[in-house]
Amino acid sequence: MRRDPSRSTVDGMIEVHELTKRYGGTVAVDGLSFRVRPGSVTGFLGPNGAGKSTTMRVLLGLDAATSGEALIDGGRYRDLRRPMLSVGALLDAGAVHGGRSAFDHLGWLARSNGLGTARVAAVLERVGLAGVARKRVGGFSLGMRQRLGIAAALLGDPGVLLFDEPVNGLDPDGVRWIRELMRTLAAEGRTVLISSHLMSEMELTADQLVIIGRGRLIADTSVRELAERFRRGVLVRTPRPADLIGVLTTAGGIVDTTPVGVGVRTDAGNAAFTVTGLDVTQIGDRAAAHGIPLYEVTPRSASLEEAYMELTAADTEYGALGRTPAAARGDA
DSSP states (O other): OOOOGGGOSSOOOEEEEEEEEEETTEEEEEEEEEEEOTTEEEEEEOOTTSSHHHHHHHHTTSSOOSEEEEEETTBOGGGOSSGGGTEEEESOTTOSOTTSBHHHHHHHHHHHTTOOHHHHHHHHHHTTOGGGTTSBGGGOOHHHHHHHHHHHHHTTOOSEEEEESTTTTOOHHHHHHHHHHHHHHHHTTOEEEEEOSOHHHHHHHOSEEEEEETTEEEEEEEHHHHHHHTEEEEEEEESOHHHHHHHHHHTTOEEEOSOOOTTOOOSTTSEEEEEESSOHHHHHHHHHHTTOOOSEEEEEEOOHHHHHHHHHGGGOSSOOTTOOOHHHHTOO
């Protein structure tokens, strides 16, 4: 079921240019610009009310932009003659008539875009619903409905895919399945945009990140670049902490002896601490020059969740008690 590259003559890029969307006096999206390129999974992240779903709805022609533009394959979704062959989307897994079978639901979608029943059977097999194809959707669990929504998105073998919270309702096996599916789709050269609140899952799935808050762009970066931006220093373990701390401090390193986390031994003969200002090679060279043994030298970065929380602290509509916006903390 690899995509036929001859199906489209355009590269499949998603382009959002100075997009603004107002609902009365409420600004849902405010001058937002970003690009999503083929061949990678892009996580679309932001707090509740950030404008993620609104942006996707404008991209899919479900809402009209107040100003700016949202393009797929260089044009507007509403201008596509057979849109499912170019763009697949899952915005609401519950938007299915419960009295229809899974096969019939996909069947009428297929006919509307000139696709045959063989394609319906193929996508049901791919998402693991072939065994319940003739059962009514009303009896499906939320996870099964998510799989059916993904099948609908894949129906036209499109080059561009948009998913809004696709892992909702999936069990751990289903979450792993969709993670592997998204990465496979990107590896086939497709453009994959996923909106999600599950930072741990995005850390495992996404290559690129578009992070927004209050309708505005906060960051457009790769997962690796974001990890580098929020690097926490280098974890060092040694049986001679006092000697090594002296050497590293003299070399310009800053040593933090605050407890470094669960699972790290810090007994008297095997102390651990964090060093900033020196990289792994510099620490290793200086320890070797002074004959100080090292048991561990590991770069430490904030998790995606930690980085995300710091980036979006000032843009969260409803923050929990104790969560202070970054600007107020002085580390924005």
